[in-house]
Amino acid sequence: MHYSELFLLQAALQTLLCAWLVRLGRDTGQRVAWVLLVPQVCLVYDNLIVGLGSTIGPGALLEALSWPRFWTHWLFGAWAITGCGVILRLAGVERLQSRKGLLVFCSLTLAMMMFDLPHFFVDRLYAVCELDLVRYSTAVAAGTACFAGQPVVPGSPPFASIVTLLVVIGSGIVLLRKHRYPWMLIGGLLMLATTTPLLRAVKLDNMGEVFFTAGVILALARYAPRRSNPATTAQ
Secondary structure, eight states: OOHHHHHHHHHHHHHHHHHHHHHHHHHHOOHHHHHHHHHHHHHHHHHHHHHHHHHHOSSHHHHHHHHHHHHHHHHHTTHHHHHHHHHHHHTTOGGGSSHHHHHHHHHHHHHHHHHHTTHHHHOOOEEEEETTEEEEESOBOTTOBSSTTOOOBOOOOOHHHHHHHHHHHHHHHHHHHHHOOOHHHHHHHHHHHHTSHHHHHTTOHHHHHHHHHHHHHHHHHHHSOOOSSTTSOOO
16 A cells, blocks of 8 residues: 555545544534544545645645645644543543533643644745655655755654643543543554654554544543433533
8 A cells, every 4th residue: 555545544534533523423412522523624634635645746736735734733733632621521530520620621722722823923834755645744854855955844843742642641541540441542552652753754643643533532432421312402
């Protein structure tokens, strides 16, 4: 399988997770399902554009299509933090039963969004040709330039994404200890594993996002009660 095909497969898997969130939102009335759906749809778009990049080719069109990948990541990438807070609340974690407890997760989400806000004004996109992929990114590693004379552009650690991942892993540990429920933790750890240099070199970090989001959605499906009356007010 070529890497372009891998990204299209990942787009399909993320689409299935979108459909699952829609069903959860309808079956449970939990508004958090719709909150999580927003970044989930963005992941579909992200993988789709990278998967189609070699077909489109480097240039103004691919660059224009690539900007929303980054805008949506900076805006919505940390929304899983709020999702974790709601899931822990549904799972009966005592400290999350009060509004103050949930406010901590919501405030951290907002803080990560604000942290990424400067990217809108200072970041630029550069063509990257790596393996059989053609995409645009804010960084260009050595040996991945698309054009002769294209400079190397160093990247910076994705702080907000790291914090979000740590919150998911931490929430997974809480669920494992309280209910022996492992899947959120497993999803987070698999995502962490795909960020290691070995797996990043073979472009499996986006597959890690599939495991990451699946773990969160699995936990929501496990702890969100189904409503018996469609008119029941969502939490």
